[in-house]
Amino acid sequence: MVLFTLRKVAVLIGTMLGLAALTFIITNVAPGDPARLVAGPDATNDMVETIRREYGLDRPLIEQFLIYMGDLLTGDLGRSIVSTRSVMEELARYVPATLELVLVAMTLGILIGVPFGMLSAVYKDRFIDQVTRILSISGVALPAFWFGILLQLFFAVRLELLPVSGRLPLTALAPEPITHLLLVDTLLRGDFETFREALSHIILPAIVLSFPCLASILRVNRAEMIEVLQSDYIVAARAHGIDSRRIVMLYALKNALLPTIAMIGLRFGWMLGSTVLVETVFDWPGIGLYAVSSALASDFKPVVGVTLVIGFLFMITNMLVDLAYAWIDPRLRSAR
């Protein structure tokens, strides 16, 4: 298992380098002269050339690439042309917000999707199965922005139970960062008042973001459970007198979890890339909004930075999925 993990980490590093190289190539193939963009429409050729030199855009491509990779390794993603702040600094502000939102949404998706998938498999075509079917179909079908606004209108405007948007109220002070995840930091600092505030702010966007993911986890887990429950080893376990709760919770669920985990990994990557709608509706200060506003301003460095962060997070998730697979299934451990 240790060797397996090391091998997976090595593959991960290789893939990350590959992604970095790919982003470099794409930005250089993309049409448009970045130097001219920076200089603005009224700049003279001289000014453009100065900027070209300043940004190192006049050097050979190979050299530019080496500099780019070197900067990456030292954590330097360049500066945003619009805000002139370091991209790394800005990402450090926006990424944790998105990550927190995605993690909470994913937790919701798993905590609801897996048990309900299991239940609707055990009670196939009965009442609970019909209920979860409605839940999962609407999860896939409802557009996030519409569903988000609906929840805002009901819970925030009508019932006034939860805040409409944002990550914290203006009056609240974020705790001194440790993990940069508000929910974790407030707990670690013992600031329960702010924790409650942060929680009430994250609930609605997390529900909206988790809904499609919950739906697919539920459907995959249900389908797998139904299949596994008909397999020979389940028949054998029943014949040996093992009670049905243990059969469902251990003998069947462990086997059904494998494809479910794959789906969780996929959905995690999908969520990272699709938070922008939810972030817009709930005014959530995350990378989705940051990426879109940068792209609209043709601000390349932040776009590349966001691409790399999402890509890396996705790869790490995939590696974790692989490790979880091997941890659950002994056949994979010995096969490689």
Added chain:
Amino acid sequence: MTALLSIENYHLDIPTFDGTLKVLDGINLSLAQGETLGIVGESGCGKTVLARSILGIGPQRARRTSGRMTFDSMPLDELNEAEWRRIRGVKISMIFQDPMTYLNPLLTVGRQLSDVLVAHARALSRPALSRQERRRRCSELLDQVQIRDPERVEASYPHQLSGGMRQRILIAMALAGEPKLLIADEPTTALDVTIQAQILDLLRDLVHRLGLTVVMISHDVGAIAAIAQRVAVMYAGVVVEQGATNDILTHPRHPYTQGLLGALPDIEGDHQSLEAIPGTIPNLIHPPSGCRFHPRCPRATAICTSDKPAMTSIGADHVVACHHALD
């Protein structure tokens, strides 16, 4: 002698999209304590459904339409899940056809075996076994099925073991609860020929040593002959002939039994003529009228298409359901 297991006029249907499969059509079997009964028949004749029904683990959609099963004076058809739990594994237990798929691939053998022990202790309302007791019992059970290195096997996952080894483990699991009745559903079919012989030897040895009552199901007449004192021949959901193994093998009276035995390769006989039974097994949604074998039977006459033959005694412990039984 009262029967340990008795099956009377048992009918079982399985509804499907295309229509209702009449899988079992009036099965009558009875088995005394210590007896070994073999059930032979070709694939799809209802052997496995019958075997699983005895343990209440038949297909979920299967419906008993009439008849009953009694085990140790308990009506099996009327048990609820809680009552079944006090029977499965501890009173009636089962070994299966394909050891590759009947062990859970994600749990170690030791875990699965000790799970069975825990379940049995609970079923019999005995105090839970301690860790050491479970380990000791696991080793004992594996030793009983002639596994020499129990520690390694217990720590292994099923895919790390050979087919023969896995079948031994499944046998150990089936015997863990010291059941009164053991159902063996094609226990050697999925194994290599050499391993088949080993497993058969092991089974025969265990049956004699533990005095087990056994229902063994197979399409392999040789395997049946090695274990069973009595044989029931099944065709398309019907028992067509039943009697002492020797008797049936040497003097088959039902044309189907004769055909089945004729289809066996004979090492001493003429190698050219391996006789097949003409035709195919019938569609059980619309089974043939009268005797279900009549479309394939060389002796069939008008009465065979209209009347279902009754089971008639034709000798000491030998019954046959045929209008034109052979002499």
